[in-house]
Amino acid sequence: MTTTTLPRPDTAAGDRPEPVLSVRDLRTAFKTSHGIVRAVSGVSLDVYPGECLGVVGESGSGKSVTFASVMGLVKKPGWVEDGEILYRGRDLTRLSDRELRALRGKDIAMTMQDALTALNPALTVGEQILEVLRAHADDLPRGRAGRAEARRRAVEMLDLVGIPSPADRLNEYPHQFSGGMRQRIMIAIALACRPRLLIADEPTTALDVTIQAQVLELIADIRARLGMSVVLITHDLGVVAEHCDRVVVMYAGQVVETGPTRAVISDPKHPYTQGLLDSIPRLSDLSHPIRPIQGQVPELIDLPPECRFIGRCPKRTPDCRTGIDMRPAGPGRAARCILVGEETEA
Amino acid sequence: MTHMTTDIRRDAAATTATATGRAAEPPVLLRTTDLVKHYDSRRGLWGRITGRPGSLVRAVNGVSLDIRRGETLGIIGESGCGKSTLGRAILRLHEPTSGSVVFDGAEITELGRDPMMKMRRRMQIIFQDPYASLNPRKTVEDILIMPLKLHGLAKGKAARDAAAAMIENVGLKTAHLDRFPHQFSGGQRQRIGVARALILNPEFVVCDEPVSALDVSIQAQIIQLLAELKRELGLTYMFISHDIAVIGYVADRTAVMYLGEVVETGRTRDILAEPRHPYTQALLSAAPRLDEPGKAARIKLTGDLPSPLNPPPGCKFHTRCPHAMDVCRKVAPAPVADAQGHMAACHLIDGASGKAEAPA
Ligand SMILES: Nc1ncnc2c1ncn2[C@@H]1O[C@H](COP(=O)(O)OP(=O)(O)O)[C@@H](O)[C@H]1O
Ligand SMILES: Nc1ncnc2c1ncn2[C@@H]1O[C@H](COP(=O)(O)OP(=O)(O)O)[C@@H](O)[C@H]1O
Ligand SMILES: [Mg+2]
Ligand SMILES: [Mg+2]
Numbered sequence: 001m002t003t004t005t006l007p008r009p010d011t012a013a014g015d016r017p018e019p020v021l022s023v024r025d026l027r028t029a030f031k032t033s034h035g036i037v038r039a040v041s042g043v044s045l046d047v048y049p050g051e052c053l054g055v056v057g058e059s060g061s062g063k064s065v066t067f068a069s070v071m072g073l074v075k076k077p078g079w080v081e082d083g084e085i086l087y088r089g090r091d092l093t094r095l096s097d098r099e100l101r102a103l104r105g106k107d108i109a110m111t112m113q114d115a116l117t118a119l120n121p122a123l124t125v126g127e128q129i130l131e132v133l134r135a136h137a138d139d140l141p142r143g144r145a146g147r148a149e150a151r152r153r154a155v156e157m158l159d160l161v162g163i164p165s166p167a168d169r170l171n172e173y174p175h176q177f178s179g180g181m182r183q184r185i186m187i188a189i190a191l192a193c194r195p196r197l198l199i200a201d202e203p204t205t206a207l208d209v210t211i212q213a214q215v216l217e218l219i220a221d222i223r224a225r226l227g228m229s230v231v232l233i234t235h236d237l238g239v240v241a242e243h244c245d246r247v248v249v250m251y252a253g254q255v256v257e258t259g260p261t262r263a264v265i266s267d268p269k270h271p272y273t274q275g276l277l278d279s280i281p282r283l284s285d286l287s288h289p290i291r292p293i294q295g296q297v298p299e300l301i302d303l304p305p306e307c308r309f310i311g312r313c314p315k316r317t318p319d320c321r322t323g324i325d326m327r328p329a330g331p332g333r334a335a336r337c338i339l340v341g342e343e344t345e346a
Numbered sequence: 347m348t349h350m351t352t353d354i355r356r357d358a359a360a361t362t363a364t365a366t367g368r369a370a371e372p373p374v375l376l377r378t379t380d381l382v383k384h385y386d387s388r389r390g391l392w393g394r395i396t397g398r399p400g401s402l403v404r405a406v407n408g409v410s411l412d413i414r415r416g417e418t419l420g421i422i423g424e425s426g427c428g429k430s431t432l433g434r435a436i437l438r439l440h441e442p443t444s445g446s447v448v449f450d451g452a453e454i455t456e457l458g459r460d461p462m463m464k465m466r467r468r469m470q471i472i473f474q475d476p477y478a479s480l481n482p483r484k485t486v487e488d489i490l491i492m493p494l495k496l497h498g499l500a501k502g503k504a505a506r507d508a509a510a511a512m513i514e515n516v517g518l519k520t521a522h523l524d525r526f527p528h529q530f531s532g533g534q535r536q537r538i539g540v541a542r543a544l545i546l547n548p549e550f551v552v553c554d555e556p557v558s559a560l561d562v563s564i565q566a567q568i569i570q571l572l573a574e575l576k577r578e579l580g581l582t583y584m585f586i587s588h589d590i591a592v593i594g595y596v597a598d599r600t601a602v603m604y605l606g607e608v609v610e611t612g613r614t615r616d617i618l619a620e621p622r623h624p625y626t627q628a629l630l631s632a633a634p635r636l637d638e639p640g641k642a643a644r645i646k647l648t649g650d651l652p653s654p655l656n657p658p659p660g661c662k663f664h665t666r667c668p669h670a671m672d673v674c675r676k677v678a679p680a681p682v683a684d685a686q687g688h689m690a691a692c693h694l695i696d697g698a699s700g701k702a703e704a705p706a
Contacts, residue, residue, distance in 0.1 A: 181650070209629065209634075213647075238634030265636060275563060283635060290569065292566035294567075
């Protein structure tokens, strides 16, 4: 199998700082009764300090598994087959469980898609925040003073994420909160130790737009205040358009396109990105017809080396059978399509 | 009890009055008047545990609207505002508490079992969750034939032929008829749900968030399928969604619901271009925009939808409304419609013009 190394388009942009997180050629698989599911096959991406990176793709494209791999949270029957996960230069795939645990929460934190199942139903939200603080906050004094300080910080976190009367609600259980409030609590727990990198996995997918707007604004606000980087995983390109500096488009376990959000949305280079954009009804132009992508996502078992979008692509050619690596596609951009670079620049 | 009556029907009167020489509008196929559905939550498990008195869920609280033959009426609002309950009460899948539902001239809330059964043939529903709404132990053929048998319309080969024709109508193959629901993707399952609803050849279909559980590319496939079927079969839809862009795309007219009430109705394009109720304005401004990010000035709603167990007095939106005034906390606003039938129920709206007094 060919190694697919993402060209570093961002170095071309000049004076970018070193990425906080660099994923290189990540491969993660699951053993199932049907065969080995290659959930992530050769994903490379960078997250820069202070940026919000959108990771978009339909369900099953490998978004969650990619970042579960980053967090060291892939459990049997799954495993990380190959690749590097560089966090500020350190390869996380080489760390021990203990070292990883120390990093999780403190440096990198992830909120899960389904807050109700991700939160512990048997512990009050206060206990859950305190747990993170106790595990990671090394500046807490010992004993009673430490407990009081931890409690103060827990209240502060709930307040930060906009939970009314936080001191009282600290003693309540997750089921006593609405969906939007539970997402906020997950964010509060994730932020308790002020991580440099927050990975938010579909934080608003289950929420109404009015609440979605509140939660996304909260994340943007905290990002600005704490100067952290955010990876926003979503299936909604509208959310990416509104909130992300750059975007990574995933399809069937691979990155198929990446670049600055505006550029990708206004001039997509990969037919899948184009197809996604054409599928979405636009409030700004409702007379614009929506065009679905025909067919469905392939099963990620025993996939041939050909382009994974070939079965649904309106622009496919016989050459697409050979498969393709990411190709540079303009400033800070790359796409996994043989048409990239061949088109005559208009 | 004061039910705020919101009246899409004003459209009809208003349109006739303006007499712009347009072709006459098609007749009203379905009309609800002051439709109410309250659930007694004490009867459920939760109610028995808490045993709280007065736990009446006011899920639908006096909804009056018209749907004309051949049109799609969109219903939009946050989850829990009563959209599904409205759809089910109209079909009497959940018995309405009070109010009237007239379908093609017949008051259906008073129909006995057999006439209602006959009526049901003409009124069908497509559910949001294609996973939960299909019996996992039945083949697709059985699922499609069941309604035909139930209504005594066809059996044996005739029923199987109808199932085969319908499965192709929704873009699947006859080879799929022997399979079970779990052997299909979400989009394919929704196609089966559509086929099941349409096999009785209904005139009216409640589409209850039929695309909300689907990925965007598949969502577009189903929207397109529903549009094609509507055209071919001359259907009338009530299309429920929480996605205002989807509603904008599919609906001729739209009703905006908040806590069991309709707060704004009108032609979809008018509502999108000039939303009058502050709630509609907030919904619209919260929708992420693909090509004009940040364009919509964000109207921030604070907090969640209040509980329908204990709705606020006055205008139910006042607890979250950025323009709430004293009167809003006490008096429920009356619906006000303009000549185009664009109606909103808000104290900010000037009765003379039907226009909002520029809520900034
Ligand atoms: N525990 C698991 N066992 C088997 N397959 C899995 C498991 N978790 C994820 N997968 C598979 O990995 C692929 C990618 O899943 P995921 O990363 O969750 O997608 P996304 O987050 O983009 O929706 C899917 O095909 C999914 O079925
Ligand atoms: N069978 C039921 N028993 C009690 N309460 C119900 C029942 N069905 C719905 N409700 C309540 O009625 C309100 C409206 O629900 P629903 O019609 O499902 O809203 P929507 O479809 O807009 O999300 C909600 O508060 C919901 O919890
Ligand atoms: Mg996921
Ligand atoms: Mg519903």
